[in-house]
Amino acid sequence: xxxxxxxxxxxxxxxxxxxEAAAGRFGDWDLEAAPADLDLRNGDAxxxxxxxxxxxxxxxxxxxxxxxxxxxxxxETFDINVGGTLHLxxxxxxxxxxxxxxxxxxxxxxxxxxxxDLPVDEHRLAQPRNPYAVSKVAAEELVLMWHxxxxxDAVIARPFNHIGPGQGAQFAVPSFASQIVAIExxxxxxxxxxxxxxxxxxxxxxxxxxxYNALLRAGRPGQRYIIGSGREYRMRTLIEMxxxxxxxEVTLEQDPARMRPAEQRRMVANAALLKEHTGWExxxxxxxxxxxxxxxxxxxx
Numbered sequence: 001x002x003x004x005x006x007x008x009x010x011x012x013x014x015x016x017x018x019x020e021a022a023a024g025r026f027g028d029w030d031l032e033a034a035p036a037d038l039d040l041r042n043g044d045a046x047x048x049x050x051x052x053x054x055x056x057x058x059x060x061x062x063x064x065x066x067x068x069x070x071x072x073x074x075x076e077t078f079d080i081n082v083g084g085t086l087h088l089x090x091x092x093x094x095x096x097x098x099x100x101x102x103x104x105x106x107x108x109x110x111x112x113x114x115x116x117d118l119p120v121d122e123h124r125l126a127q128p129r130n131p132y133a134v135s136k137v138a139a140e141e142l143v144l145m146w147h148x149x150x151x152x153d154a155v156i157a158r159p160f161n162h163i164g165p166g167q168g169a170q171f172a173v174p175s176f177a178s179q180i181v182a183i184e185x186x187x188x189x190x191x192x193x194x195x196x197x198x199x200x201x202x203x204x205x206x207x208x209x210x211x212y213n214a215l216l217r218a219g220r221p222g223q224r225y226i227i228g229s230g231r232e233y234r235m236r237t238l239i240e241m242x243x244x245x246x247x248x249e250v251t252l253e254q255d256p257a258r259m260r261p262a263e264q265r266r267m268v269a270n271a272a273l274l275k276e277h278t279g280w281e282x283x284x285x286x287x288x289x290x291x292x293x294x295x296x297x298x299x300x301x
Contacts, residue, residue: 017059102215
């Protein structure tokens with residue numbers, strides 16, 4: 001078994017990776033998850049951890065990923081997302097690391113994309129519009145500099161929206177699932193929503209995890225890869241699907257207090273390059289994903 005150093009193991013995606021690995025669905029990697037108390041801003045602690053693990057591969061998920069927080073505390077966001085990545089790269093160099101490094105960035109780096117330019121692919125230049133996305137672009141370039149200058153075997157992943165069991169209830173899809181489960185159990189059959197007619201490219205988190213495994217195995221060094229389903233869904237459509245799966249009828253009412261200006265009315269990604277280079281493609285139907293989200297919400301209620 002090869003040792004895979006995993007940062008961000010306690011988050012939504014990290015927890016999914018650990019579950020998939022436990023079920024034998026994440027290659028032949030022996031996961032070495034970062035300790036919960038490891039602060040990537042502490043270079044000495046990062047170096048000591050890497051020296052102790054001596055990994056054969058790295059999947060770097062850890063980040064300050066909440067966009068509103070990045071506006072409130074941009075310095076903190078850069079310290080974690082860029083400075084933390086720098087400390088990890090320095091520690092790997094000091095340990096003589098020669099394996100594959102996958103850096104998980106975000107589709108948010110593309111910023112505002114005109115409808116005429118959809119779907120987004122790797123040829124589009126990043127135009128970030130918030131400090132979080134800027135920090136991700138900066139960290140990408142740091143990783144790729146390490147590739148060009150020091151020969152690090154590195155690839156960049158740019159995932160778009162992913163959903164699935166285990167996602168926090170503060171996110172839209174699990175939040176709506178929780179409301180639907182409450183309606184199943186006798187709550188008022190009214191859901192108050194914000195703007196649910198924008199579109200986004202949603203991929204099941206387990207398919208996203210499979211994409212990371214594919215990049216560890218077959219991604220090409222120095223390449224950026226988009227991860228997405230290639231389909232755009234309105235949130236209204238997802239709510240209607242979940243109501244159908246749950247067998248409930250609801251009335252949707254727009255709540256002015258929940259309305260937010262949405263610069264990006266539509267979004268969809270093109271992951272053809274990832275499929276070409278690794279064979280990856282999303283396999284889990286959206287209805288199966290939503291059913292898993294509903295079951296997860298039932299287990300939490």
